[in-house]
Amino acid sequence: MTSGLVLFGRIALALGLIGLCAAPVLFSPAMLVLLTQALTMLTLAMLWNLVAGYGNVMVIGQHAFVGIGAYAFYGFAMLAGWHMAVALSAAMAVTLVCGIAVYAMLYRLRTAYLAVGSWVVAETLMLIASRLPGFGGGSGASLPTSLLRSLGVRAPERLSTIYILVLGMAVLAFGLIWALMRSRIGLGLAALRDSEEGAAVAGVNTRLVRAASFILAAPMVGLVGVLITLQKGRISHVASFSMLDWTIYVLFIVVIGGLGSLEGPIIGTLVFFLLREVLQDYGTLYLITLGAISIVVVLFAPKGLWGLARRKLGCDLIPLTHDPKTGDLR
Amino acid sequence: MTGLLDQIIQASLLGGLYAIFALGLAISVGVLKFINVAHGDLIVAMSFLMLTLTESLGLPAPIAFALLIPIGAGMGWLLQYGLFQRAASQNELQIILITFGLSVILQNGLLGIYGADTRKVTAGGIELASLHLFGNINIGVLPLIIFATACVLIAGLEQLLYRTGLGVKIRAIADAPEAARLVGLKVAGLMAIAMALVGITEAVSGGLMSIWTNFDPSSGSSRLLIAFEVVVLAGLGSFWGVLVGGIIIALAQTFGGMVDSAYQVLAGHIVFLILFLARPQGLFPKT
Numbered sequence: 001m002t003s004g005l006v007l008f009g010r011i012a013l014a015l016g017l018i019g020l021c022a023a024p025v026l027f028s029p030a031m032l033v034l035l036t037q038a039l040t041m042l043t044l045a046m047l048w049n050l051v052a053g054y055g056n057v058m059v060i061g062q063h064a065f066v067g068i069g070a071y072a073f074y075g076f077a078m079l080a081g082w083h084m085a086v087a088l089s090a091a092m093a094v095t096l097v098c099g100i101a102v103y104a105m106l107y108r109l110r111t112a113y114l115a116v117g118s119w120v121v122a123e124t125l126m127l128i129a130s131r132l133p134g135f136g137g138g139s140g141a142s143l144p145t146s147l148l149r150s151l152g153v154r155a156p157e158r159l160s161t162i163y164i165l166v167l168g169m170a171v172l173a174f175g176l177i178w179a180l181m182r183s184r185i186g187l188g189l190a191a192l193r194d195s196e197e198g199a200a201v202a203g204v205n206t207r208l209v210r211a212a213s214f215i216l217a218a219p220m221v222g223l224v225g226v227l228i229t230l231q232k233g234r235i236s237h238v239a240s241f242s243m244l245d246w247t248i249y250v251l252f253i254v255v256i257g258g259l260g261s262l263e264g265p266i267i268g269t270l271v272f273f274l275l276r277e278v279l280q281d282y283g284t285l286y287l288i289t290l291g292a293i294s295i296v297v298v299l300f301a302p303k304g305l306w307g308l309a310r311r312k313l314g315c316d317l318i319p320l321t322h323d324p325k326t327g328d329l330r
Numbered sequence: 331m332t333g334l335l336d337q338i339i340q341a342s343l344l345g346g347l348y349a350i351f352a353l354g355l356a357i358s359v360g361v362l363k364f365i366n367v368a369h370g371d372l373i374v375a376m377s378f379l380m381l382t383l384t385e386s387l388g389l390p391a392p393i394a395f396a397l398l399i400p401i402g403a404g405m406g407w408l409l410q411y412g413l414f415q416r417a418a419s420q421n422e423l424q425i426i427l428i429t430f431g432l433s434v435i436l437q438n439g440l441l442g443i444y445g446a447d448t449r450k451v452t453a454g455g456i457e458l459a460s461l462h463l464f465g466n467i468n469i470g471v472l473p474l475i476i477f478a479t480a481c482v483l484i485a486g487l488e489q490l491l492y493r494t495g496l497g498v499k500i501r502a503i504a505d506a507p508e509a510a511r512l513v514g515l516k517v518a519g520l521m522a523i524a525m526a527l528v529g530i531t532e533a534v535s536g537g538l539m540s541i542w543t544n545f546d547p548s549s550g551s552s553r554l555l556i557a558f559e560v561v562v563l564a565g566l567g568s569f570w571g572v573l574v575g576g577i578i579i580a581l582a583q584t585f586g587g588m589v590d591s592a593y594q595v596l597a598g599h600i601v602f603l604i605l606f607l608a609r610p611q612g613l614f615p616k617t
Contacts, residue, residue: 052423056423058422058423058426060367060426060430105603105607108610109610110422111421111422111423111426112359112363112364112365112422112426113359113365113562115365115367115426116365116367116554116555116558117558117562117606119555120555120558120559120599120602120603121603123555123595123599124596124599124600124603127592127595127596127599128596130592131592131593131596138592243551248430248434251427251430252431255427283442284438284439284441284442285438285442287434287435287437287438288434288435288438288439288442290431290434291431291432291433291434291435291438292431292435294427294430294431295413295428295431295432295435298417298424298427298428298431299416299417299428302424
């Protein structure tokens with residue numbers, strides 16, 4: 001049984017996806033750039049939500065993996081001269097290995113310690129990146145035009161190629177998270193989100209699912225880093241490891257949209273870009289507003305905007321759970 | 331050789347400042363059970379307040395500094411009572427998110443009010459005065475005062491927490507908040523008092539930092555990371571360990587800086603990570 005509102009919501013989601021698929025022919029280049037940014041942020045938000053919202057692993061150092069992905073891609077594609085697709089896969093493998101290493105280092109820490117600990121690791125990696133020989137040091141390095149040309153000879157073609165890649169990445173991330181949440185691990189993650197003690201008592205291997213959420217997210221965040229590098233056409237330790245862009249904004253998106261749900265990051269991204277269009281001329285006021293909104297949301301609606309809407313709707317827009325009686329998706 | 335000794339002495343004194351940064355965080359981790367991500371930004375806000383008191387209102391530095399302390403206490407009390415306490419019923423994750431939002435608001439608020447320039451407070455010559463020890467080793471009067479302040483604060487907090495009735499109550503809510511409630515302790519009020527103590531350490535660190543080093547609205551993050559590293563190195567509940575942790579980080583930064591100025595901050599982080607991997611429970615855990 002689904003109400004009219006739920007049906008409306010699902011149709012809106014489907015139309016949105018169709019619109020995104022048709023965007024290269026529908027919209028102007030400027031709009032396409034905006035959509036590319038939005039999908040990039042959406043992907044990061046979905047991945048951070050997987051780790052923090054479901055896995056209860058509160059990381060505020062996610063930007064480290066964006067940076068690792070970017071630098072590894074530059075290293076493989078430029079310094080080693082590998083084909084772009086090989087370099088991209090290799091960069092994801094590097095972030096996977098780094099994800100395992102970082103998790104092995106930090107998993108002992110409890111919530112608050114882990115949060116700041118992951119930040120220390122990110123800061124350390126950023127400083128190391130700024131000293132790496134061959135990567136342009138403190139000022140960064142640009143991708144050569146020959147490499148960018150393989151994405152499209154002229155600028156508009158490049159824009160739509162990168163857009164399609166980013167859209168593919170967002171769909172892939174969503175599909176992976178959806179499939180993961182439908183698996184046994186996902187069931188454990190959902191239990192972990194609702195109550196950590198309850199999950200442990202019910203027999204969920206909390207250490208395993210927590211580790212899985214963190215380690216599986218790492219290579220995807222690395223992939224985001226690669227595509228951000230293609231968008232910007234350059235790497236630099238400041239931009240590739242930017243905490244503001246790849247962690248703080250992402251955190252606000254997920255918190256405002258709704259922690260621990262598939263719909264939350266989507267709603268959060270919409271609100272974030274809407275606010276940005278309205279407030280970006282006000283500089284500091286924009287970030288102050290975001291901070292204030294997120295505090296109010298955490299205090300009064302801990303499940304975010306989607307949590308409020310879900311109370312009205314009574315079920316998820318994106319079906320994830322099974323009806324205990326009939327076994328149907330709902 | 332005396333050059334090396336000189337560096338070690340200067341670094342140890344810097345460790346005193348780092349210990350004061352970390353003391354407040356040690357209290358909030360130990361008693362209130364959360365890490366205030368805005369801790370560094372609150373310290374920097376205090377430094378800017380010091381700047382306003384001395385430059386715009388023309389107060390002498392010691393008086394401005396004395397004024398900061400009750401302001402810091404009140405600010406800590408208000409934050410706990412008005413904000414963090416409201417999230418206390420939720421999980422740890424939510425309190426971190428709130429302090430994260432607070433950190434962004436503070437950083438950008440300071441940026442809006444004071445601009446992005448690097449600032450420093452002048453305190454009428456005390457920052458330039460130095461004592462001659464022996465050979466060619468001189469130590470600054472200000473770093474010495476800061477180090478002594480760190481020792482006084484640590485000794486005072488130890489006395490307060492382990493020798494007074496208030497300390498017993500605060501330790502009771504730290505160890506077992508539910509049991510403390512059952513025996514009739516006013517947990518919310520005591521937590522606000524603990525946060526007021528944190529506020530005092532923030533005022534002291536902000537006031538002293540403003541005279542000794544440069545600061546700008548974005549300096550809060552690096553101060554938080556230093557405070558965090560020191561607290562983790564020290565281990566839970568150890569205040570004198572905080573002083574040792576501060577000195578270790580300061581020494582690492584100083585030696586890193588001797589190799590190449592770009593390695594200064596990096597060396598602090600790397601030494602922290604190595605020591606943390608070797609002893610995750612910290613160097614002097616009390617529990």
